[in-house]
Amino acid sequence: MDFRTDFKPVTVQPQEIEEKSFEMITEEFGPHDYAEEQYKVVQRVIHASADFELGRSLVFHPDAVQAGIQAIRSGKPIVADVQMVQVGISKPRLEKFGGEVRVYISDPDVMQEAKRLNTTRAIIATRKAAREADGAIYAIGNAPTALLELIRLVKEGEARPGLIIGVPVGFVSAAESKEELLKLDVPFITNIGRKGGSPVAVATVNALSLLAERQG
Amino acid sequence: MDFRTDFKPVTVQPQEIEEKSFEMITEEFGPHDYAEEQYKVVQRVIHASADFELGRSLVFHPDAVQAGIQAIRSGKPIVADVQMVQVGISKPRLEKFGGEVRVYISDPDVMQEAKRLNTTRAIIATRKAAREADGAIYAIGNAPTALLELIRLVKEGEARPGLIIGVPVGFVSAAESKEELLKLDVPFITNIGRKGGSPVAVATVNALSLLAERQG
Numbered sequence: 001m002d003f004r005t006d007f008k009p010v011t012v013q014p015q016e017i018e019e020k021s022f023e024m025i026t027e028e029f030g031p032h033d034y035a036e037e038q039y040k041v042v043q044r045v046i047h048a049s050a051d052f053e054l055g056r057s058l059v060f061h062p063d064a065v066q067a068g069i070q071a072i073r074s075g076k077p078i079v080a081d082v083q084m085v086q087v088g089i090s091k092p093r094l095e096k097f098g099g100e101v102r103v104y105i106s107d108p109d110v111m112q113e114a115k116r117l118n119t120t121r122a123i124i125a126t127r128k129a130a131r132e133a134d135g136a137i138y139a140i141g142n143a144p145t146a147l148l149e150l151i152r153l154v155k156e157g158e159a160r161p162g163l164i165i166g167v168p169v170g171f172v173s174a175a176e177s178k179e180e181l182l183k184l185d186v187p188f189i190t191n192i193g194r195k196g197g198s199p200v201a202v203a204t205v206n207a208l209s210l211l212a213e214r215q216g
Numbered sequence: 217m218d219f220r221t222d223f224k225p226v227t228v229q230p231q232e233i234e235e236k237s238f239e240m241i242t243e244e245f246g247p248h249d250y251a252e253e254q255y256k257v258v259q260r261v262i263h264a265s266a267d268f269e270l271g272r273s274l275v276f277h278p279d280a281v282q283a284g285i286q287a288i289r290s291g292k293p294i295v296a297d298v299q300m301v302q303v304g305i306s307k308p309r310l311e312k313f314g315g316e317v318r319v320y321i322s323d324p325d326v327m328q329e330a331k332r333l334n335t336t337r338a339i340i341a342t343r344k345a346a347r348e349a350d351g352a353i354y355a356i357g358n359a360p361t362a363l364l365e366l367i368r369l370v371k372e373g374e375a376r377p378g379l380i381i382g383v384p385v386g387f388v389s390a391a392e393s394k395e396e397l398l399k400l401d402v403p404f405i406t407n408i409g410r411k412g413g414s415p416v417a418v419a420t421v422n423a424l425s426l427l428a429e430r431q432g
Contacts, residue, residue: 014336021387050385050410051267084414087299120230169266169415171237194266198300199385199413 021047028052037065041207048203057191059182064163067187071137071162072212075099078205079129081122081140088202093209104128122146130159137163141201144173151180164188165204167196237263244268253281257423264419273407275398280379283403287353287378288428291315294421295345297338297356304418309425320344338362346375353379357417360389367396380404381420383412
């Protein structure tokens with residue numbers, strides 16, 4: 001007996017898989033109130049998480065998508081809170097506009113400073129990003145403390161992000177940090193609740209860079 | 217007015233946040249049928265996803281946890297399907313036993329071979345892992361084709377994994393690949409349905425390496 005009769009053929013190409021997935025998502029998602037370009041982000045987040053509840057929890061500042069596209073097309077950097085976000089983001093589309101993805105959390109000076117001040121590396125990394133990455137898109141998928149610190153720096157006029165993607169996951173401070181973000185009048189993309197994570201941050205950036213490319 | 221009155225203090229340390237999170241998870245999770253060490257994995261997956269439904273969907277082969285601990289303590293490699301999984305896994309505990317995390321999907325020879333055979337890089341990377349990483353723990357968070365190919369290689373006697381962590385996410389083939397894995401009599405950890413992803417694979421490996429360390 002040939003056991004391979006159990007198997008569906010696995011010759012489908014990544015591009016076909018993605019197209020088929022997006023059709024399934026749109027069919028199951030049904031009617032919604034997202035603007036067309038916002039929905040491109042929602043769809044890609046659902047694609048990355050297989051979680052419709054998470055997709056429906058996304059909230060967009062009215063200027064968010066356009067601000068994100070503009071930042072990418074101007075070659076502004078993407079600041080990732082952790083390496084998982086950095087490696088997941090698709091680079092070629094960013095590089096076409098002169099952009100890159102930075103992550104500061106494992107920089108030796110950040111680690112030393114966090115130790116010295118007895119605080120989290122995420123907080124110190126956010127301060128460094130604010131100094132070095134004006135107009136950046138912040139993609140925060142993990143550390144609520146990074147998002148809270150960024151909000152504080154924005155209020156103090158010490159950080160000028162082009163867009164804040166604030167989707168940390170977790171049980172302590174994640175949902176609360178997003179509630180603080182919702183009060184800011186700067187372009188943001190976030191979600192309500194505890195869910196989120198690196199793949200959500202990655203999917204959001206990748207959706208925006210695809211939109212940036214198509215607007216060319 | 218000092219806007220910072222809005223803020224809860226963000227001086228909590230990562231270790232405290234984790235402990236508090238784990239208490240919250242156990243309280244909300246309630247009674248369950250997982251063995252004690254299996255629950256350590258479930259708990260860490262929920263911690264990484266804030267998704268109880270996902271946590272409850274985890275399924276363990278009866279030998280899975282012990283096989284994973286044994287592989288780690290023997291210094292067997294972890295094979296990650298994508299770089300996001302590789303960078304997320306905590307390295308120091310693995311290195312203590314001589315282990316490391318490998319990812320083959322961006323190797324030049326894998327990319328060339330996939331192009332030549334008109335198939336996915338994930339499939340060719342899995343074949344390379346089977347040749348080079350005997351007894352490894354496979355941590356598959358993304359590519360259903362990697363999991364399907366690994367299952368095929370196991371059935372053909374061409375791959376001898378120590379443990380298969382098969383938690384690809386997605387709409388096409390992800391759930392189906394896990395159903396195939398459930399039929400194998402090799403140590404596996406998987407979940408029912410479309411959900412999964414890099415953070416689930418990472419959390420599973422990290423939970424196992426913590427258990428391996430404690431068994432020392």
